[in-house]
Amino acid sequence: MIKCKEFFGLLQEEEIRFYAGVPDSLLKSFCAYLTDHTSEKEHIIAANEGNAIALACGYHLATGKIGLVYMQNAGEGNAVNPLLSLADSEVYSIPLLMLIGWRGEPEKHDEPQHVKQGKVTLELLEAMKIPYEILPDSWEGAKSSLGKVVGYMAKHQTPYALVIRKGTFEEYKMQKLTEDKLTENIYSLSREEALKQVVDALSSDDLIVSTTGMLSRELFEYREALQQGHERDFLTVGSMGHSSSIALGLALEKPERNIYCFDGDGAALMHLGAQAIIGKLSPQNFRHLIFNNGAHDSVGGQPTAAFNCDFPAIAKACGYKQAWRADTKEELEEKLRLLQESSGPGLLEIRLKGGNRKDLGRPTTTPIENKRSFMRFLSV
Numbered sequence: 001m002i003k004c005k006e007f008f009g010l011l012q013e014e015e016i017r018f019y020a021g022v023p024d025s026l027l028k029s030f031c032a033y034l035t036d037h038t039s040e041k042e043h044i045i046a047a048n049e050g051n052a053i054a055l056a057c058g059y060h061l062a063t064g065k066i067g068l069v070y071m072q073n074a075g076e077g078n079a080v081n082p083l084l085s086l087a088d089s090e091v092y093s094i095p096l097l098m099l100i101g102w103r104g105e106p107e108k109h110d111e112p113q114h115v116k117q118g119k120v121t122l123e124l125l126e127a128m129k130i131p132y133e134i135l136p137d138s139w140e141g142a143k144s145s146l147g148k149v150v151g152y153m154a155k156h157q158t159p160y161a162l163v164i165r166k167g168t169f170e171e172y173k174m175q176k177l178t179e180d181k182l183t184e185n186i187y188s189l190s191r192e193e194a195l196k197q198v199v200d201a202l203s204s205d206d207l208i209v210s211t212t213g214m215l216s217r218e219l220f221e222y223r224e225a226l227q228q229g230h231e232r233d234f235l236t237v238g239s240m241g242h243s244s245s246i247a248l249g250l251a252l253e254k255p256e257r258n259i260y261c262f263d264g265d266g267a268a269l270m271h272l273g274a275q276a277i278i279g280k281l282s283p284q285n286f287r288h289l290i291f292n293n294g295a296h297d298s299v300g301g302q303p304t305a306a307f308n309c310d311f312p313a314i315a316k317a318c319g320y321k322q323a324w325r326a327d328t329k330e331e332l333e334e335k336l337r338l339l340q341e342s343s344g345p346g347l348l349e350i351r352l353k354g355g356n357r358k359d360l361g362r363p364t365t366t367p368i369e370n371k372r373s374f375m376r377f378l379s380v
Helices: 004-013 025-037 049-063 073-087 112-127 139-156 179-184 191-201 214-225 243-253 265-270 274-281 311-318 329-341 367-379
Strands: 019-021 043-045 067-072 096-101 132-134 160-164 207-210 233-235 259-264 286-292 322-326 346-351
Touching: 004 025, 004 139, 019 025, 019 049, 025 043, 025 067, 025 096, 049 067, 049 073, 049 096, 067 073, 073 096, 073 112, 096 139, 112 160, 139 160, 191 214, 191 259, 191 286, 191 329, 207 214, 207 243, 207 367, 214 233, 214 259, 233 367, 243 259, 243 274, 243 286, 259 265, 265 286, 274 286, 274 311, 286 311, 286 329, 311 322, 311 346, 322 329, 329 346
Parallel strands: 019 043, 019 067, 067 096, 096 160, 132 160, 207 233, 207 259, 259 286, 286 346, 322 346
Antiparallel strands: none
16 A cells, blocks of 8 residues: 555655645545645545646646546536546646546446446546546556556557555545534534435435435435435435436426435536526426535545535526535525425525444445336326
8 A cells, every 4th residue: 555645745746746636535645645735726626537637737828737636436417528528648738647547347246336337447547638647546557557658658648547556655634624514513413314304304205316425325224224215315326416407307308296406516516517407497396405514425425515615696697596604404494395385496505514333334226226116206
């Protein structure tokens, strides 16, 4: 394994001093080290991976230096457009270094949504003609690899990817209490407590589309605890940021059913433009809840920019009929009632403290089983 401090030192030696990306569980220790040892302008946690690529390109245009972009391999899709139409050697020819966490690496156990991504991770890079190599898990190997990669980028003025296997970095816990972390401590509700309160207030005919990560896992476990089925819930275990669009597609075709999107703050920020489409089409049965704890909780708790956002104001500006915010159990009860009684689309942002239960399990049904039971319930 490589110590995060040592790898950071190698990057500094190569004059790579700008970092942007979307956190990944395989990179969480490295991301935590960056948070502790860089300024806010040197390390930017981006809304999505394409956003991070563009940031690194802007940095290069201003300085002539190489920036680093980190992501999970699931984020390659978000990065394709700016990689091919901006950074590519046949367009603007901008060098940048990518660290890509290899979730679902073949012959290694992982969750269903990562298996396909893992199979095609290297093939996608090859299809884009982006040179890559797998980062060795020793300091000597990493030093040699990084020196070669930086030399290649300097010569060819092109992006280069280092693919990161599970266990490459030694564990590192974030020490810094960022402004976001300090802010989140003022909120009393946990995400799981808020989720239970919302679920308890829904009717047996209401449908839920829940977002990627901890929220869907908590929803699945709560249904199990209540000894209920899972047919009313579509668990969006992958495709981060797209739950609200899935819910919109349902709402438009099933106007007689109440559709609830259970969104996360990082996911909502990732594809914020979806709210403009929701507002424009304005389905009356669409209800959007953003569970905002100011963190990418599933991949190490790195802060998002969500506590700086006024989600209700954004929703209203996009054409939502109603929008509220709740910070406490009592406010959640009141605002949820207003959301349910009002014509949609409506949005409720719930501000929460960070963290999650350490023994939280994962869905025991497959994505295809979830889809089939959900569609059967819809057809009744």
